[in-house]
Each structure stands twice: as C-alpha cells, then as structure tokens.
Amino acid sequence: MLTCMGDDAGAVRSAVLSLHRTTGLPMVFGGAVAGRERFRITEMVGNTTDSLSGLVIRQGSGLGGKAMALGRPVWVSDYPHAATISHDYDGPVSREGLLSIVAVPVVVRRRVRGVLYGALREPLSLADRVIATAVETVRDLEQDLAVRDEADEALARLGGPGGPGAGDQASSSTARWEEVRAVHAELRGLAEQVADPEVKARLLEASVRLATANRDDTERLPARCDGPSGPALSPRELDVLSYVAIGCTNAEAAQHLGLLPETVKSYLRSAMRKLGSHTRLEAVTAARRAGLLP
Known part of the structure; x- marks a missing residue:
C-alpha cells in the first residue's frame, strides 16, 4: 500500500520556515490541531526560550485561540495590555518577550487544522504587508493540505x-x-x-x-x-x-x-x-x- 502524503505538522513546519524567510519577522511559530478544539505549538523559528514549545492553546483562549474560534486572522500591537483577548498564556508569551503578534488560522473544508503566528518584540503595529504575507502563506498551506487530503482519499480507495x-x-x-x-x-x-x-x-x-x-x-x-x-x-x-x-x-x-x-x-x-x-x-x-x- 502506498504511504500517505504527509501529516499536518510537517506542512506547518514548512509554512513557518517560509513565513519567517519572506517576512523577516523576529519570531514565527505555530502548530497543528492536536485534538478537539485545541492545538499545540510545535514549530518555532527565532525563539530565545522554550516557553512556548509544546504549549496547548484552547479554542477561544488567547490570541491564537481567538483566531481558531473566529476562523480568521487576528492581531494585537501590545499583547500584555490588549483588551480584545483573554490572557491565559501571558506567562509564556512574556518570557519570550513578544508584544506585537498576528495569528492566522489554517482552515481546510471549514475545519481549523492549525494556527500560524508572526511576532515582534516591540509594541509596534504590524505592517499591512506583513499581515498580507502571513495570510498568503497560510492560504498556500491550506491548498497543500486540501490536495494532500484528496490524494490520501484517492490512495485509500x-x-x-x-x-x-x-x-x-x-x-x-x-x-x-x-x-x-x-x-x-x-x-x-x-x-x-x-x-x-x-x-x-x-x-x-x-x-x-x-x-x-x-x-x-x-x-x-x-x-x-x-x-x-x-x-x-x-x-x-x-x-x-x-x-x-x-x-x-x-x-x-x-x-x-x-x-x-x-x-x-x-x-x-x-x-x-x-x-x-x-x-x-x-x-x-x-x-x-x-x-x-x-
């Protein structure tokens, strides 16, 4: 039997590396959905600590959890003082020194498969170009996952x-x-x-x-x-x-x-x-x- 085309984690890893390369953001990270209504941060580039490694994000909690719940990108320019999100993960985010962050959900067939983040360590607004690039990178990832799904289904038959x-x-x-x-x-x-x-x-x-x-x-x-x-x-x-x-x-x-x-x-x-x-x-x-x- 032929092997499947790959898992979501590997695809997210490639997307994180691509986003870091194209935007030059100090830190890019993300993870694939690891269960019902939650995902785990497994991929990081530019981190200075391991505070976010393996962190499980619940749907609706924090910036990434909000992006997952809404199914659309969300961002803040001063994370510790942002009034539009919950602050369940302030400790790990603070230890990494992240302030301006964008989170973009990966949505395939109306189901969130993961979330990608891009971040600055300064309280500055992310440029429209950076956010657009993050969204474009995620759209490419969504397309690849959709094609992999179809290929796996075809092979499974x-x-x-x-x-x-x-x-x-x-x-x-x-x-x-x-x-x-x-x-x-x-x-x-x-x-x-x-x-x-x-x-x-x-x-x-x-x-x-x-x-x-x-x-x-x-x-x-x-x-x-x-x-x-x-x-x-x-x-x-x-x-x-x-x-x-x-x-x-x-x-x-x-x-x-x-x-x-x-x-x-x-x-x-x-x-x-x-x-x-x-x-x-x-x-x-x-x-x-x-x-x-x-």
Whole structure:
C-alpha cells in the first residue's frame, strides 16, 4: 500500500520556515490541531526560550485561540495590555518577550487544522504587508493540505473492497481497473496543483506505480513519459490522456486539469501523433501497451 502524503505538522513546519524567510519577522511559530478544539505549538523559528514549545492553546483562549474560534486572522500591537483577548498564556508569551503578534488560522473544508503566528518584540503595529504575507502563506498551506487530503482519499480507495489488495478475483475485475484508472488520473491532476516539490514527486511516483499495476513482472515496462522504451509524451500530454482513458470529454479533462478545452485538444492531438494513433481510443490503448497508463 502506498504511504500517505504527509501529516499536518510537517506542512506547518514548512509554512513557518517560509513565513519567517519572506517576512523577516523576529519570531514565527505555530502548530497543528492536536485534538478537539485545541492545538499545540510545535514549530518555532527565532525563539530565545522554550516557553512556548509544546504549549496547548484552547479554542477561544488567547490570541491564537481567538483566531481558531473566529476562523480568521487576528492581531494585537501590545499583547500584555490588549483588551480584545483573554490572557491565559501571558506567562509564556512574556518570557519570550513578544508584544506585537498576528495569528492566522489554517482552515481546510471549514475545519481549523492549525494556527500560524508572526511576532515582534516591540509594541509596534504590524505592517499591512506583513499581515498580507502571513495570510498568503497560510492560504498556500491550506491548498497543500486540501490536495494532500484528496490524494490520501484517492490512495485509500485502492485498499478498499475491489482494490488491488482485495484478492486475485478482484484483481481481474473490470470495475477494479476502472477505479485504478480513475485514481491514476486524479493523482496526476492533483500533482499539478501542489506547490511542494516533494509532495508533487510522490504523487507522480504513485501514478507511475499505478500505470504498470496491471502488467506482469515479465512484461512490465518503465512507466515513463520520456524514456527510451516508450513514446516521448510530455507530462501534460500524459495528464490529458489519463482523463481521456476514464471517459472524460475534452471539456471535462480541461476542468480537472485547469486548462482550456482547446489546450486539452492540442495536447491530445500531439499525443495521438506521437503514439501513431488516429482516434482517442487507439491513443489510450497504445499508451497502455507502452506502460504509460494503467
């Protein structure tokens, strides 16, 4: 069974590092939701103490808890004297010397998955640019988490009834292979939406493994779009073919891939020419024989 794309904590860690790099804020920190209506601060850059490390923030409490409850960014320019938040965590915040802080919740499918903070050790108002950058960083994180969720769900379907692990009888069923082909197309489409190069590479690797899943070891060919053993299809040509293979029209493939229908048509024509095919069906069949599609 393929492994999942990664957990929320790892994604939050990358976002914290990115926000620190792009804003130059003295301290950036955050954490992923660690239970019902609470999250734990696990990622910190620029800290001078460990006072915030591992701190559990409850929904509605403090600045981050308020951001979690409201589902939107909140900030203060003088934390110890701010009248708009509760002061449950004044001790740890004071020991770190933080005064001006912004907290931005990470919301995916209407559920808070974590909170990112950026902070100054001076009672100054955070610049609009800094807050906008923090929000943009969180939006990118939300997109990555959403794509990972979809990828995990697609991969999980392969392990259920009728999936590749369901036994020899299921392995030979038409329904099983239609599902494999649908997941293959979905994985390639998702890969184009991911900003994280490591996650993108893992999604594409998963699609490659699916592309040769229906071939015996004796006949399996490397499922590469640019290898010497098969036609030199471009990644986008293969993306288009993967959706054509599950019965999508050009318009439907365009919608899945974020392309214009005419662009899809152009990629399809190019793929057909390279595969020596005259119809969509011939192109799909040729690609499967070359080990490019499941």
